[in-house]
Amino acid sequence: MDPSLPLSPRPSPSPSPSPQVCVVVIGYNDAAHLADAVRSALAQGPSVREVIAVDDCSTDGSGELLTELAAREPRLKTIRRAANSGGCGTPRNDGVEATTSAYVMFLDSDDVLPPGAVDALLTAAARHDAEVATGLCVRRELPSGREIPWQPLLYKKAQLIARPELRTRLVHDTLCVNKLYRTDFLRRHAIRFPEGRFTYEDFVFTARVLAAGPRIALIPDPVYVWNVRRSAAKLSISLDRTGIANWQARMESHRQSVEILRDAPSATGTAGKRLARAARAKFLDHGLRMYARELTTRSPEYRREWWTATRAYLATFDTADLDAAPAPGRIIARLILASPEPRDLPRMQAVAARPARLSPPYAQASDATPIWSDDLPQVTLEHLLVRPVRLLPLAVDAELRPRAGGSRLTLRLHELYGRVADAGPATVDMELTARDGTGPGLRRTAAFSPAGDGTWLTEAVLDLGSLRGGVWDLRLRLQFGDGTTRDTTARAVAGPGLLRRTVLPGRHGILLAQPYATQAGNLAVRLAPGMRGVAGVAKRRLARLVRDLGGGDQSAGAR
Template structure:
């Protein structure tokens, strides 16, 4: 239940106003004001900011009351919490009076100029929907990445910005973008096709809403207009739905949403989009959760495995064939194994699900010599291995580190059923990437033949890896080069059986360095450093020990 906003007295701005911004909020007094101000700052094109308060129990209503002198802010107070994000957004759509709607969550922001930029494209291209760039901003670090870069980031090879699609069936890759908040919608388009969010306590409601939009074959303009800042607060007291992956219910909700997406496409007679959505699930959703399985309890893993196998059982063979090779192999393994694997066998699957997939030794073969993923019963053929482009090979690179005044890294590059040897590897570039600032330090070294494949060693002054006044964390990447160019990129991993190491070493001029060499959940090698007076104070206070415990 909710209170309907009172009719507004027309103002001079109404003559040029064309957009209703719909903000949804629940117990978010700390951020909702900033969200509303970012909408108002868009200028006269925004005729109203409808703020749907989903029965908050904190001071959110008081924050909204502070906008009483702003005629464009229209609070809509729900008396009962809906349990999700869909119902309050639907309330906002029903209350909107302007030709276009734009969605905004209370803990996020619209970027300056977003509305004018989207409206200009909508007018020029007669679009039902205009999609722009969403930036994921990690807090408190502030690191930013473009959401769905393959669709929107031209620097990463995206080709769709600047184009207009009459429906997305000729570009089924667009099903990757499941966000509702980075787009401007014609309200009459949504009404004409009865497009709304799932009501009630339905999570991942964006998935279904986006599918309903895509199934209606909109005239869709894709732009590189910066639109939206998606704040990712991993240390918040209440995590957003997308960050609650430690709960099995979260995965079950995601599966339910994906099943609903498939139903939307099939009911609308869009089988190509249904297949694309299945392929997207294999390449994106499945690996994201699979690579976190070692962090979960045995009961979670068993139930996750059962639920996942049941969902994948309905996937079409053509959709599986369109997935990337590592995803196809994981699908085959899940199909073959009725019970979740444990120990090293599970680790093997987890590493294959990494953002940079890695197929680790041993490299077993079937009786006829065919490469297989693992020992029986997971001895599924690695179909397509011979056809994978060199730059996309799931190459495995291990590293061991010693730290003193210099940091020395020794690499082992494993052959991959002979595929690496065929490409005649000659050298490697090791990239140290700092997680907070995104700074990089690159070193080159020759690859030398060894019993396990090839080896290389790089060294640099440890001082280059320190950052004044704070902890510095570095991940490592190896770029292999061969006679014909780049062979592949790999995250440098800790060898099997490696354990975390921490301690103090002496740097140059007797400077004390606090060092930790750790393996992430998927065994990615991470180096953490703190030095000088700041590091000493952290040790004395015990803060550094807590920092070392962070993953």
């Protein structure tokens, strides 16, 4: 499935199931989006018996808005909490307690249900006598509108999972909102969300659901649209990762989830341990990598706190837990465990990227075993000697210098323990793709030449003026003489071209081009159209010139 293409729901099944579903909508000070969420639930049709909207003591008029909506819609019931709970779990629990419907599902005030979602889930649950039915969640990045499927590998086809331990990948989908639950199943097993301000409450709730051993029906239909507003004045609880408290909360939620799965009363034999081990592997491959990518942007104090807390938590993992994780997360975990202080953060950032990259230097033990570094021989990388070339964490450095006569892109491919030379670098397909997933990109192919220092070089001239404004990411496909290929990204090299703003002639006027490094260290370029952007840059450059001539603070105008 192409994540850059919008996803549209499948037609609703016919005839419509009887009204037996409750949609619990929760919100706090989100009057701007609340009505859209409620209407998307009501628009699901007669399958929805009731919508229970729980206002967590808002002060922005959300309660009054819900009262007005309920006056016109008999299926809408409202609950207004007397005090704010501080989290998402308590209002969802209130909704579950209040429902009289056979099934229940959850919806956040800033998200929506796509047409046909409830019918698709209810049909699957009824057909398979399943306690839980779950479908595809789509992350919609706003304002661009780009849609990215969440955990698409789980939802390639419709299937019934008789017991969760038979499909341990279920632990990867920790969301509660893309699922339909049988109400008596939740009540019989006393499955509730953690109360109060509890970040990542979904982790614990989902673990409790899986631990109860339900029959789970999976469908490929999009059933939930998760609106991600990163530019909002106030980020959602889970998206706000600026403080160490967010990471600590994530680890605590994960720790509780692992304990719940490991001690599952419904599990027989090693089933609970299998689910717990899969959850720990997922933590290393997802959560650990995501936060490790951001460390170079954090303060030294944050880095030290993060490293100490992470090291303590990883010490509770056993060797089998680490071995069960994909290589990038496993390497990062072993590096953290081997060092009491933060180190090698740019290299770790590259390993944490998707796809992973391993930057030089490439150390070896006395027996030629690849290792992280000479002073950390216990962090071994022997898997690199046998891993297929198409999966190797190959490192490519990139430098982009925008120029009016043609922007020059230089790529340098690094050797990796002899594997690159053995495969024989041939050519590379370069593509600049729009971050929002729309519009044609820019493609070039160039041949590699050996540089004589264990690297291979190539250059290409790019017409950035042919592109529209926006953010453009560089994607690479490396092609080797032995017929193999490797899709990857390139590390932005610090140099005179990086972050430098250049005025270029564009197809529809002038453009302002700025190469930069993404949070994962990848090369990307911003293109800003029009005179306003150029005038702003000229004004800032003039201000810096005046400041420098006057001996002002050198850091005041840093970009």
